[in-house]
Every structure is written in C-alpha cells, then in structure tokens.
Amino acid sequence: MLRLLLLLFSLVFSSVTLAMQEQYGRVNINGAIINPACTILAENAEQTVDLGIITQQNIEQHNSEIIYPFAIRLTNCILATSKSSLGSWQTFSMMFDGPSALGNRGFTLGDQSQGLAFEIRDEQDNTVIPRAAMKLNEHSVANKTLNYSLHLVKTSQQVKPGPFYTAVSFILIYQ
Incomplete structure (x- = not known):
C-alpha cells in the first residue's frame, strides 16, 4: 500500500512540475528621437478639401474665380535649436507632391x-510647383x-463630366 501511495504521489508531483514550466516571449520596442522645428497640428495632417458639385457652366463662366481655401496649422515652433551638433534652423519650406499636370505647374x-x-497657391498668390520646395514666409x-x-x-x-478624386x-522642410 505504501508503494502504491508513493507511486500515486510521484505521478501527481510530476504533473504539477510539468504544469509549472515557464514560457518565454519578447516585446520589440523601436522609435526615433527627432528635433523638429515645428509640428503639423494633428487635425491638419490629413485634410479633405470638398469641391462639391461643380457645373460645367460654372467652370466656363468662373474658371479662374473658383477658389477653395485650406490651412495648415503648425505647433511647437522653435526657430532655432539649442547649440548642439544639429545647429540651428535657418529656413522653413513646404513641398507638395501628387499627380501633376499643366507642364508641372499643377495637379490632376x-x-x-x-x-x-x-493649382495650389500660397497666401501671396505664388503658385506651388509639384515636388519643389517653396520657402515659407517668416510671418506665416x-x-x-x-x-x-x-x-x-x-x-x-x-x-x-464625372467624379474625381486625388x-x-x-x-x-526645415534647414
């Protein structure tokens, strides 16, 4: 009987030992530390300019007068960095990129x-050239x-006529 009890005890103990085995995993962590001169406000990073429904007659009569304003707001702007190896920011530029048309003067x-x-124009009525950095007005x-x-x-x-999307x-860009 004692042998049977020892055998039963060893079976229970070995199954508990198997249940207590450890499992290992890993969490990978990555990221970047940057030193931006400005941050684009989150709600301005992804915008939609809704042109609505435009009639052909309206295009024929008011083509150059059909204007849709939009703005990009910046936050946490620092015009110069600390005296580090990165130097200081001297200029700000904006670059727009997308499917182009009009001899590279506009977008399709x-x-x-x-x-x-x-076409996209800035507040001084300068036309944006696709994929070309355009120096920003310091006042802006x-x-x-x-x-x-x-x-x-x-x-x-x-x-x-027809629907469109682009x-x-x-x-x-800051330098």
Whole structure:
C-alpha cells in the first residue's frame, strides 16, 4: 500500500512540475528621437478639401474665380535649436507632391473627370510647383498658420463630366 501511495504521489508531483514550466516571449520596442522645428497640428495632417458639385457652366463662366481655401496649422515652433551638433534652423519650406499636370505647374484631379486640373497657391498668390520646395514666409511661420488655396484650371476646351478624386501630400522642410 505504501508503494502504491508513493507511486500515486510521484505521478501527481510530476504533473504539477510539468504544469509549472515557464514560457518565454519578447516585446520589440523601436522609435526615433527627432528635433523638429515645428509640428503639423494633428487635425491638419490629413485634410479633405470638398469641391462639391461643380457645373460645367460654372467652370466656363468662373474658371479662374473658383477658389477653395485650406490651412495648415503648425505647433511647437522653435526657430532655432539649442547649440548642439544639429545647429540651428535657418529656413522653413513646404513641398507638395501628387499627380501633376499643366507642364508641372499643377495637379490632376484623376478618375473620370477630364480637362480640369488645379493649382495650389500660397497666401501671396505664388503658385506651388509639384515636388519643389517653396520657402515659407517668416510671418506665416510666426503666426503658425500656413494659408493656401486651391484653384481649378481648365486643361482643355472641353471638360468631361464625372467624379474625381486625388491625393496630394505635403512635407514641412526645415534647414
């Protein structure tokens, strides 16, 4: 009986030992430390400019007058870094990128609508050139709001009706 009890005890103890084995895993952590001159306000990083429904008649009569304003707000702007190996920020520039048209002066609307494109202009009415850095007015950076406007432009005599969608990205560059 004692042998049976010892055998039973050893079986229970060995199963408890197996249940207490350890399992190992790993958590990978990564990131970056940056020293930006400004941060783009979160709600301005992803924007939608809704052009709504535009009639062909409106385009024919008011093509150059169809303007859609939008703004990019900056926060935590520091015009100079501390005296570190990174130096100090001297200039701010903005670059827009997207499908281009008009001899690289504007952006296409894409999809089914044809014969119509758009230009982006800054608050001094300077036209943005796709993929070209455009120096920002120091006054704009000080106010922390960069005002732009989207202007529709005909690219052919006949505008083909249809829906459109395009995406343009922007990058704040500081040097």
